[in-house]
Amino acid sequence: MKNYRVFSVASALGLSVAVMLNGSVASAQGFATLLSAQPLTTNIDFVPPADDGAPAYSRGGATRNPECDALQVLPENGSGLTAEAHPLVQAYFQADVKQVWMQVKANDGSEIYTYGEDEYFVLPEGKGFAEIPLPESLTELTPNKLYSWEIVLLCNNPFGPSSPRVRGGIRRVEPMVSLVDSESMSLREKMSVYAESGLWYDYISALTLMKKQDPNSSQLMQNWEAALRAVNLDVIFDEFEAAE
Numbered sequence: 001m002k003n004y005r006v007f008s009v010a011s012a013l014g015l016s017v018a019v020m021l022n023g024s025v026a027s028a029q030g031f032a033t034l035l036s037a038q039p040l041t042t043n044i045d046f047v048p049p050a051d052d053g054a055p056a057y058s059r060g061g062a063t064r065n066p067e068c069d070a071l072q073v074l075p076e077n078g079s080g081l082t083a084e085a086h087p088l089v090q091a092y093f094q095a096d097v098k099q100v101w102m103q104v105k106a107n108d109g110s111e112i113y114t115y116g117e118d119e120y121f122v123l124p125e126g127k128g129f130a131e132i133p134l135p136e137s138l139t140e141l142t143p144n145k146l147y148s149w150e151i152v153l154l155c156n157n158p159f160g161p162s163s164p165r166v167r168g169g170i171r172r173v174e175p176m177v178s179l180v181d182s183e184s185m186s187l188r189e190k191m192s193v194y195a196e197s198g199l200w201y202d203y204i205s206a207l208t209l210m211k212k213q214d215p216n217s218s219q220l221m222q223n224w225e226a227a228l229r230a231v232n233l234d235v236i237f238d239e240f241e242a243a244e
Contacts, residue, residue, distance in 0.1 A: 046230055048075055049198035065164070067096040068155035071240075072168045073129065073204060075231040079169030080200030085140030087201040088131040089149055090208070091166060092236050095127040096155040104134055107146040113138040120154065127240065131208065143174035170201065187213075203227075 073090040074080055089102075099120040105112040113135040115121075121132050132151060134141075141147060146169065153164045185193075187210055194203035207227055211220045225237055 046195045046203055067094050069094045070166045072166050074168050081171055081173050081198055082201035083173055083199050086134055088205055090131045092129050093123055097123055097153045099154045101152040104138055104149045141172040143172050146171055
């Protein structure tokens with residue numbers, strides 16, 4: 001049996017982008033002003049686009065079993081944008097979820113990708129956040145195409161039609177122009193670009209990586225919690241984390 005294992009965020013954060021949202025392209029000058037105005041102690045707020053065009057899903061737990069459950073780390077419509085060809089999907093998993101299996105499919109039925117039959121992503125012990133890689137057979141998301149992903153939760157249950165699962169939507173936005181030299185940008189500056197561009201998957205991965213690089217930073221923990229509360233994921237902190 002082939003298993004994925006937990007790893008540091010591997011999203012390709014070297015991409016500098018400006019994306020067309022709400023009918024306009026953000027200017028390099030505007031982003032330069034934004035980045036220079038961001039002190040390290042200031043929260044970087046995610047700005048959701050008015051209509052991200054991604055497929056919407058009901059965001060919620062997978063099952064009535066509180067220990068074999070998960071919650072998608074997504075905005076309220078259960079979907080989001082990315083500029084990455086192969087982004088990571090994040091969820092909060094309850095304690096009994098040992099491993100997961102994933103499927104990604106294009107909404108028009110033209111593409112479908114899955115983990116292998118005996119290929120799983122192994123989660124750390126105990127409940128908490130994890131980022132799940134898309135199937136390796138999906139070399140890249142086609143820009144502006146609508147995709148849906150599904151994660152099957154494996155606790156003590158056999159893999160089958162009744163296995164609990166969570167779903168989400170994703171759409172890749174094709175970069176319009178390169179704003180700045182990515183090598184000269186800090187991770188925080190990249191996160192600002194993602195936040196202002198409405199790129200949820202890239203924003204939350206960058207914030208996760210920052211938190212892993214400095215796990216003792218109270219400011220990053222505040223940013224992390226504020227980011228999730230801003231998209232009404234309060235239940236994670238008010239119920240799941242509080243119960244530990």
